[in-house]
Amino acid sequence: MAGKLNALEESLILKPITMSGIETLGILDEIQALVSDHLQVVSYKWLSRNFLVSSNTAKRLLEEFVEKHGSGLEVVYALSGWLKSSPPSYNIRLVSGPKLAEVKQEFDGNCSVQVYSVQASIPKDPAALWNAEFVQAEELFKQPSLDNCLRDNRFCGISNSFVKRSVDGTSVSIAHVQPKSSGISQLSKSNSTGQKNSVPPPQQNKIQQSSPKVGPLSPNVLKDVKAESNSTGVHDQAKPSAAKEKLNPLPASKKKSQNDKSSSGTGGSLANFWGRASTKAKPGSAAADNLVSNSTASAEAQISVREAAENCCSDDDAEDVNFRRAARGEGNRKRKVVLDLSDEDEYEDAVNLGSPDPPKRKSDLDPKENKKLLVIGKPDLTPNKLKEDKSEAKEVKEINGESNQSPRENSAAVSKRMKTETSFTEKTHNCVSQKDINKDKVENSVPNSPKRKKVLKTRIDERGREVTEVVWEGEETEIKRANSSETTKKADSNPTKKADSNTVTNNSTRPPPAKKSPALGSTAPSNPGSKAGTKKGGNQKDPKQGNILSFFKKV
Amino acid sequence: MLELRLVQGSLLKKVLEAIKDLVNDANFDCSATGFSLQAMDSSHVALVALLLRSEGFEHYRCDRNLSMGMNLGNMSKMLRCAGNDDIITIKADDGSDTVTFMFESPTQDKIADFEMKLMDIDSEHLGIPEAEYHAIVRMPSAEFARICKDLSSIGDTVVISVTKEGVKFSTRGDIGTANIVLRQNTTVDKPEDSTIIEMNEPVSLTFALRYMNSFTRATPLSNTVTISLSSELPVVVEYKIAEMGYIRFYLAPKIEEDEEETKPQI
Known part of the structure; x- marks a missing residue:
C-alpha cells in the first residue's frame, strides 16, 4: 500500500518539476549558498514557502540537490510507514543520512523516504532543524497581506477557483476587523484583492529571501526578523490597512497604535527613507510637519505649564523637547520660523504671524495645506496648527467611539489622514483640551503681562531663506499671576473655537466640552515625572538627532 | 577553519x-x-x-x-x-x-x-552607497581629537562648516560659544601634519559631540583623519590603518533647528 502511495506521489511530484525546470537551477544554487555559506538548515517546508513552490516540489528539489551536491552535506530524511512493532503503528521519522538504511529496516515493507532538510552539519540541538522554518512561518503569519502561502492554500491539490478568501477574514494581524455589513462593492473589492494576491509577486519573493541572512538559527533572532519584515514591508503594510479602514472605521485606533509602534521602533521602518535624502525631495515634510508642530506645541505647552501648574500634557516626546529648550534659553525664549518662499500659501501665513487673525488662519489651514507647511514655530500660530491636528485627533476618537454610523466618506477621510499622522494624534487627543486652553493663555499673556514682550525679527539667513524669529522677553512668574484667572475664562470659549476648526473637515461629530476636565486631571500629575525622566536620558531620544538607518538601507 | x-x-x-x-x-x-x-x-x-x-x-x-x-x-x-x-x-x-x-x-x-x-548576534548589515562628498577634510588625527574634546566641554553639538576659508568647528553651550577654524595648510615639514581641504561646495552640518569623541578613540591607529561631509549624508570619519584597511565611522547629522525636516513618521 505504501508503495502504491509512493508511486502516486512520485507522479504528482514529477509534474511540477518539469514545469518549473528552468527556475529550479537557480533555486539549487540558492540552496547551495544557504547551506554552505549561511550554514542554514534548509528544510522542504522552508524551501516551499521561500520560493513559493509546493512542498512536493520542494522535496523533489532537495532530493535533486542532494544528488548533485550531496557530498559534504548532511541530509535528514523523513521516513514514513508502518512499523514492524506488534500492534502496527504508522510512524514518521526524521533520520540522518548514515542511519537511513538501518532505520528503514524497522519499517514494515516499504516506507516513503523523502528529503526533509539539508544542512552543513547535524545540529546538536534537534530544534535547530525547524528553527529557520519556524522563524519564517512566524514572519509569514505576521504579514498583513493575504499574499503568502500560509494564508491561503495555493499549493493544495484540490483547488476551486470559485472559492475565495475574503480580506477581512484573514487580516488578524492588523486589527480586529469585524467583517462589517459589507455592501456589494466592498465584496467585489475584497475579491479582486484576493485574486491579485494569489499571484506570487516577485517582490514578495525577494523580501523573503532576505530573511535567511538575518535569521541564522537562533531563537533570539525571532524578534529581529519581525522587525525586518516590518521594515521591508512598510508600504505593503500601510496599504492594506488603509483599505481596511475604509471598510470599517472602528479599528482606526488600533491601527494608529500599530503605526505608532512601527515608527517608534528602532528604525527598521526608517530604512526606507534613504531615497528621500538622496533625491532631495521633501516628501517627508508631511510627517515632519507633525513632528514640528508636536515639538513647538510642546514648547507652547511648556510655557503654560509654568504658568498654570494644573495644566500640562503627558506627552513624552514633547517633554523631551521642553527640557532641551528650557535648558538652552535662559531668560528669553527664541524660536525660529523658516518659511519656504516658493509656496505662496505659506507666505500668507507668515503675514498672519505678525497680526494674529484667528478666523482667517483657520480657513487657511486646511489639512492638505497642513502637510505643506515646513516649519511653524511661531507661538501664536502653532496653537492653531496644533488645534488643527487636535481636531483631527478628536474626530478620530469620536468616530471610534461612535460606532459605525458616521458617514462613510468621513471615515475614509480620517483614515487617509491617519496615515500621515501617526502617534501624534494619539498623544494629542489626550491633552487636546488643555492645550487649547494653553494656547489661549499664551495669546492672552501678551497684553496681560507688561514685562513680557514679543519681538518679531525677520532676517535672511546664510542660506538665503527668510527667518522670522519671535523673541519673548519677560518673567514667567508675572505671566502666571496674570493668567491664573484667565485660564478658567478661556476654557469656556474654547470649545467653540475647536468646533470651528472641526467644521473644516467634519460636521457630524462634535467634541463635547465635558471631555476637557478628565483630560486635565489625568495628565497633570504625570508631567513632572516624565520631565524628570527626560532629563536623565536626554541624548537618547533627541528628536533632532538623525538616524543612520534613514541613510543606509539594510541589505 | x-x-x-x-x-x-x-x-x-x-x-x-x-x-x-x-x-x-x-x-x-x-x-x-x-x-x-x-x-x-x-x-x-x-x-x-x-x-x-x-x-x-x-x-x-x-x-x-x-x-x-x-x-x-x-x-x-x-x-x-x-x-x-x-x-x-x-x-x-x-x-x-x-x-x-x-x-x-x-x-x-x-x-x-x-x-x-562566540554569540549569536543578529546584525543588520547596511548597504553603504558610494557617494560624492561635498567636502573632504584631511587633518592630523590628534588635532581632531583635541578639537572634539575641547568643544565637548562647552557644548553638546558641533557644527562643522567647510568653506573656502577653511573648516570651522563651532559649538554653543550654556557658558558661551566656541569656534575653531582650521585653514588649509600644506607647507609643513611632515605630510601627516598638513590640513587639506577639498571642497566642491560649502557644507555645514551639526553633530553630537558625544559620538565624535568616541570616534576619536581611533586616533592611535592613524596620524591623519579624513572627514567627509555632504549635506544630505552622514559624515564619514575615517582612520586609515596602515597598509591594511580602514576604520570608518558614520554619524547621522542632527537636524538643524531651522530646517525641521525630520524623518517622516509614516
Whole structure:
C-alpha cells in the first residue's frame, strides 16, 4: 500500500518539476549558498514557502540537490510507514543520512523516504532543524497581506477557483476587523484583492529571501526578523490597512497604535527613507510637519505649564523637547520660523504671524495645506496648527467611539489622514483640551503681562531663506499671576473655537466640552515625572538627532 | 577553519579600543578578502565599518565565509592581555562556537591562548552607497581629537562648516560659544601634519559631540583623519590603518533647528 502511495506521489511530484525546470537551477544554487555559506538548515517546508513552490516540489528539489551536491552535506530524511512493532503503528521519522538504511529496516515493507532538510552539519540541538522554518512561518503569519502561502492554500491539490478568501477574514494581524455589513462593492473589492494576491509577486519573493541572512538559527533572532519584515514591508503594510479602514472605521485606533509602534521602533521602518535624502525631495515634510508642530506645541505647552501648574500634557516626546529648550534659553525664549518662499500659501501665513487673525488662519489651514507647511514655530500660530491636528485627533476618537454610523466618506477621510499622522494624534487627543486652553493663555499673556514682550525679527539667513524669529522677553512668574484667572475664562470659549476648526473637515461629530476636565486631571500629575525622566536620558531620544538607518538601507 | 596571523598585534588592540565603547556586540565577518565588521551603536545614530584586508596579515586562511558574533567588551578584555609587540593569531574552527586568540611574544618564549565564546548576534548589515562628498577634510588625527574634546566641554553639538576659508568647528553651550577654524595648510615639514581641504561646495552640518569623541578613540591607529561631509549624508570619519584597511565611522547629522525636516513618521 505504501508503495502504491509512493508511486502516486512520485507522479504528482514529477509534474511540477518539469514545469518549473528552468527556475529550479537557480533555486539549487540558492540552496547551495544557504547551506554552505549561511550554514542554514534548509528544510522542504522552508524551501516551499521561500520560493513559493509546493512542498512536493520542494522535496523533489532537495532530493535533486542532494544528488548533485550531496557530498559534504548532511541530509535528514523523513521516513514514513508502518512499523514492524506488534500492534502496527504508522510512524514518521526524521533520520540522518548514515542511519537511513538501518532505520528503514524497522519499517514494515516499504516506507516513503523523502528529503526533509539539508544542512552543513547535524545540529546538536534537534530544534535547530525547524528553527529557520519556524522563524519564517512566524514572519509569514505576521504579514498583513493575504499574499503568502500560509494564508491561503495555493499549493493544495484540490483547488476551486470559485472559492475565495475574503480580506477581512484573514487580516488578524492588523486589527480586529469585524467583517462589517459589507455592501456589494466592498465584496467585489475584497475579491479582486484576493485574486491579485494569489499571484506570487516577485517582490514578495525577494523580501523573503532576505530573511535567511538575518535569521541564522537562533531563537533570539525571532524578534529581529519581525522587525525586518516590518521594515521591508512598510508600504505593503500601510496599504492594506488603509483599505481596511475604509471598510470599517472602528479599528482606526488600533491601527494608529500599530503605526505608532512601527515608527517608534528602532528604525527598521526608517530604512526606507534613504531615497528621500538622496533625491532631495521633501516628501517627508508631511510627517515632519507633525513632528514640528508636536515639538513647538510642546514648547507652547511648556510655557503654560509654568504658568498654570494644573495644566500640562503627558506627552513624552514633547517633554523631551521642553527640557532641551528650557535648558538652552535662559531668560528669553527664541524660536525660529523658516518659511519656504516658493509656496505662496505659506507666505500668507507668515503675514498672519505678525497680526494674529484667528478666523482667517483657520480657513487657511486646511489639512492638505497642513502637510505643506515646513516649519511653524511661531507661538501664536502653532496653537492653531496644533488645534488643527487636535481636531483631527478628536474626530478620530469620536468616530471610534461612535460606532459605525458616521458617514462613510468621513471615515475614509480620517483614515487617509491617519496615515500621515501617526502617534501624534494619539498623544494629542489626550491633552487636546488643555492645550487649547494653553494656547489661549499664551495669546492672552501678551497684553496681560507688561514685562513680557514679543519681538518679531525677520532676517535672511546664510542660506538665503527668510527667518522670522519671535523673541519673548519677560518673567514667567508675572505671566502666571496674570493668567491664573484667565485660564478658567478661556476654557469656556474654547470649545467653540475647536468646533470651528472641526467644521473644516467634519460636521457630524462634535467634541463635547465635558471631555476637557478628565483630560486635565489625568495628565497633570504625570508631567513632572516624565520631565524628570527626560532629563536623565536626554541624548537618547533627541528628536533632532538623525538616524543612520534613514541613510543606509539594510541589505 | 579560520586562521589569521597578525604580526602587529597592537593594531587589533587599538581597533578594539576604538570601537568597543560605541558598539557592544558585533559580528566579525571573515571572507577571503579580509576581516571586516559593520555595526551600529545601540541608538542607531552611528555606524562603524572596519576592514582589515587579508594582505595585511602575515598568514590568512579563511576556508569559507564566517561570521563571528563577539562581545567587544570581552574581546577587548582578552586582547588587553596581549603585549603591544605580541603577534596575535585569531583561530576558529568551522561550526565551533568559540574563537581563540593566540598571543606570541616577539621572542617566541611566551605563548598564550585565550578562547572566547562566540554569540549569536543578529546584525543588520547596511548597504553603504558610494557617494560624492561635498567636502573632504584631511587633518592630523590628534588635532581632531583635541578639537572634539575641547568643544565637548562647552557644548553638546558641533557644527562643522567647510568653506573656502577653511573648516570651522563651532559649538554653543550654556557658558558661551566656541569656534575653531582650521585653514588649509600644506607647507609643513611632515605630510601627516598638513590640513587639506577639498571642497566642491560649502557644507555645514551639526553633530553630537558625544559620538565624535568616541570616534576619536581611533586616533592611535592613524596620524591623519579624513572627514567627509555632504549635506544630505552622514559624515564619514575615517582612520586609515596602515597598509591594511580602514576604520570608518558614520554619524547621522542632527537636524538643524531651522530646517525641521525630520524623518517622516509614516
